[in-house]
Amino acid sequence: MSPQSVAISLFTIMFVSFGLCLGSYLEDTYLLTNYQHERLMKQNKEHFSTMKRAHQSTPLSPSTRPHRIVNVDDYGAKANDGRDDTQAFEKAWNEACFTGGVLVVPENNVYHLKPITFSGPCQPNIAFRVYGTIKAWPKMEAYERDRHLWIMFDSVTNLIVDGGGTINGNGRKWWENSCKINESLPCKAAPTAVTFYECNNLKVANLRFKNAQQMHVRFQGCNNVTASNLIVRAPGNSPNTDGIHVTGTQNIIIKNSVIGTGDDCISIVSGSRNVGVTDITCGPGHGISIGSLGAGNSEAQVSNVLVNRATLKGTTNGVRIKTWQGGSGYARNVKFENISMQNVSNPIIIDQNYCDQDEPCDEQDSAVQLSDIMYQNIRGTSASEVAIKFECSKTVPCKGIYLQDVILTPQGDDGAIATCQNVRYVQRGKFHPQCSP
Template sequence: MAKRVLNITIFLYCLIITNAQVFDIINYGAKAGGADISKALLNAWKAACTSSKPSIVLIPKGTFTLKEVYLLGPCKAPQIAITNQGSVVALPQPTSVKADNEWIMIQYVDHLTINGNGVYDGVGAKSWTLNREHCWNTTQCNQFPNNFGLHNLKHLTVRDITSKDAKSFHFIISDVQNATFQNLKVTAPENSPNTDGIHIGKSRQVTIKDSSFKTGDDCVSIGDDTQGVNITRISCGPGHGISIGSLGKYNNEKPVVGVWVTNSNLSNTMNGVRIKTWAYSQPNEASNMHFENIRMDNVGNPINIDQLYCPSGGCNMNMPSRVKLSKISFKGIRGTSSTPVAVNLVCSATFPCQGVEIGNIDLKFKGGDAQFICSNARPAFSGKQNPKINCR
């Protein structure tokens, strides 16, 4: 077969990774236009993974159907990339994916890059119709495939790609260390339930930057046992905002430590920046969480600590949350609220929030005066405060 000519993206990547080998899925039997490429992609991955040189798995320009794929390490290659220059399209049926509920699962790999300016289309419309009636009001969503499941990885880079119309989450990462997500475009309709942009759990040192999220659920959500998350220069909306939690639902959860959300914009989202813990929760802790220089445009509950979280009802609201929250700051947050309550600090009666700082807040409600609700917290205030302070 004639040697394929590399485009500028691959050429530049090869310059960065000296002596990189390219494993084009076309050379492993893939064909654009409808045939499933799962086997070809898996075989190209196996060849790249076992190479002794830095390797690139190439999905060239064109439209390719992918049923599902599980890409497993560890790899001999010191660095490995999946470079998609085309459009990879899932099967539309909600039950099309069988293995571990991930459309594309990658596990046990070090120094992985996912890039290439391509599109991953989860074709989620049929799945959303089965979740729409109950998913937003309960936690019992049908478990449909996530676009990407990224697990047990070290030194991960995901950049310059589009994740579109996932059946469920776009990216779910767990047990990942040192990850960067940059220049992503994540899109799903506002009425697509459970389509979180990126969910992070049990991970360390994760950066998300220079990216756009338009989803039917959280743009970014952060679960337990997570440390060192830096979210900066992102746009979020529509969607449910940026959330830490919910925490405290399960036994033996581990703390969240160190989250920074800065220099970002939220527009037409259901919530703004939110920390949520279950009412009558299991014990846990979350600390060192900071939100700074954030623009809100028509956002519901722009600043929200909710330690009475219970979306489906049935919780014992007389038993306060046992999640301890501390070292929290909200600074330089401005714009408009779509709800009367612009700042909502509802902390636990058993473990009041500790070390809360609020500075230079300017949030207006178009329907009248914005409100500030505060219970079981004693924030330290600085600079401008709009809405007016109301703490007890």
């Protein structure tokens, strides 16, 4: 599927009936709001740029030499002894980047890295092949310079990251020191395991990510991305460990992957458009989410998202859209289709009163506009009474919500209901449970 095929046209669907009903509220949590995280990442960009090598200050011309194999062992990496291999990886990257080579992390070996940035621009078609295991340095003080990052690929074009190996965030100590686990501790940021920042024509495939300190994989400000055949694993009680996070990224395909974490399996936030999510198995976790959007009265823009062929097992949410009051902008042209829910607590949910903070959120007049959202061929079981929840803004109601062949039944003996507030919806085909009057 090409990125262009992600664009969705929902406007040709004929209105059959309109509903307006009332509902309730669901809360989920993040250590930092997306708004705060985006602002911090922008502030750190200046720091990242200073780390670029002198010989990469201008784009390099294409290399006519064959790709060179650059083995990290040849640059001083000492696997399996618990020592710091960061400097060896930096040297190997410098060589691979300058020559357009293939950096190789050998199999059956475990390498330990402190925070590291692999910067571009590089010669075309550079590759980073992980056959063994890269494991995060265990001492938290090594991350004090920037607690948001462990491994970062910055401004690399035509990059391939693959190999079948494992990237292990070694996150248990971070989870134990999270305010989500221990409320007596202050809330502090924890590193994203792997961040791809402003990378174009990127392929990430055939890798395992496990036990991230916080998010596992983050695509930020990228264009033309394919992420496929990934396995992402962390315990269901690990805080803020999103599987794949998409922000400010265009033309991205995420497919054929298995994700089970303590937070969203996939989260899509502002600045993202033309996003295709196909053949995903999710669980445990908080489901597949768009948002949160509009935090701190910010403007959000998300469009042309297709989630097709997904199985969610035992998650706290199924497919979710969450926005803060006071925001602006839009999320539109979103389609969820061919989705199986198995014992999911909130299979379908829109929450425009999202409030992830200790103090209650004041009611505000503005909101992110949600429109042209389709749910088609979604079936399965709900672990909670409310199988469908549309809690939309009073002042900016959800509009153009389409439901076709949506059948959700209770997991247990209790019934299942739908609660719908400030939403204009269209029903076609089978729809169960119906919105309360």
